[in-house]
Amino acid sequence: MPVRRRTDKRIAAGDAWAEIFEYGFDMLNRAHAAGIKLNDWLEPEHDEARAAWHRYGALFLADYPGREAPWALTTLGKPGGEDAS
Numbered sequence: 001m002p003v004r005r006r007t008d009k010r011i012a013a014g015d016a017w018a019e020i021f022e023y024g025f026d027m028l029n030r031a032h033a034a035g036i037k038l039n040d041w042l043e044p045e046h047d048e049a050r051a052a053w054h055r056y057g058a059l060f061l062a063d064y065p066g067r068e069a070p071w072a073l074t075t076l077g078k079p080g081g082e083d084a085s
Contacts, residue, residue: 016031016036017031017056020036020043021057029042036052053072054080055079056079057072057079
């Protein structure tokens with residue numbers, strides 16, 4: 001019998017937010033598919049995005065290859081509670 005691969009559900013949930021953290025909207029429909037509520041412009045509710053950023057932002061930034069600061073960092077501040085000015 002094959003061994004079942006375990007996935008970390010926190011990381012999987014954080015992955016659904018990746019495009020939103022980077023661009024501010026759900027570019028590839030991954031967040032919608034994961035059940036994140038979006039408006040007509042594919043943007044999440046601001047409070048929900050802030051909560052997700054504080055929960056998953058550090059993991060996102062650890063793997064973020066971009067040269068420019070992602071949307072979430074400039075809009076929501078540092079993950080963990082420090083708001084952007």
